[in-house]
Amino acid sequence: MFTFAHRNPEMLLDRTSTALVLADIQNEFLSESGSYYPMIEDSLRANNVPDNIEALLKAAKEYGFPVIHSPHYYYPTDRQWVAPGGAISHYLATQISFVGRKNPVDLEGFAGSRADYPERYKKYLQDGKTANTSPHKGASSRANDVIKQLRMRRIEKVIMAGPVANICLEGHMRDIIEEGMEVAMVRDAVAGGRNEEGDAYLAAMINYRFFANAVWTTEEAIGRMKAVAASA
Template structure:
């Protein structure tokens, strides 16, 4: 049986046209005491030091002045009016009250909640430079303003990471690639859950090998970001 082994030439980045794009940097996914989705990915987060690697990417991007785009995930009570049957994971998330907010403009009960940004990362996400987009309501970013924000900055190259590699992050990656950007996935700054079909992380890595322009470790990504910033 033929095995696909081809790799693209390594994606080259230049600082003015490169952005770090993250999805779901929230307590729901990263906070052990607060998150419920966290339970699904806890082992994968710890195995690859995902939280530490995400911070290294954020710290590097902030210090070097790269664009940072963050796509959060939350719902409002009016979203319960939806009548379309959800998929398996969406049905589960509804059951656990996933990432709920009272209202788009009312922050009552938001601070420290599962929907809130992960507290240790607020110094990066709320620094006045990072762009926190409108929320994605399902998996990808086709319905929020991630791609708009990238276009308006004349970004061409995207470095991607986040805690849910096989669902939201992969869907964001697909949407961003379809919109004409080059994408590098940071393979040790992502996690995924496991079900009775197999390991979501492995599934995400298999798919990324077919689609992404590059797959880097955090150390590789940081090294390339520093080199491009000093060029």
């Protein structure tokens, strides 16, 4: 019987071609007011995810690594969708006000909403340097400009984190890997829920081990960023 025992190759960071990529740093996922928050609350706490995300942001800013953030928004016009699409994205877009905004150019009602960023992260995400991309509408980055933002910065190595390990974050990871970039996933800066089939966090960790070039802790990721910056 063939057994595939994957061992992640040693991914080495580079000062000029490495970026931190985050998805869904929004109240919907990371604040108690969010509708998705109860699904991942236990996992967020178990892994200390909110603090670890902030630690990664702080390190990226301190050591000079670009930050790309992919938010998740739906607009009232998305309720016009009639194609089934993926079960989750279709339901979220058409049935509930999930990460809802009035429209792409009007911020009325955005501040403090479930689509907004948690206050603790705004100093990093709204510093005029972070690239907050157009929204992803499903799990992946196919519908927004994450890949464009990475390519225009000549990024080849990516460190990734975010609250929904097995859906949006994994979708983004797969897209970025398919574009030929190396990806390191930060295992304690992600979370997952549970359903009748099992633990989504564990499912994500299994897939990360098959796909990603590295799976690090927050401490390891920050240590590597610091070392690269010190040697520059």
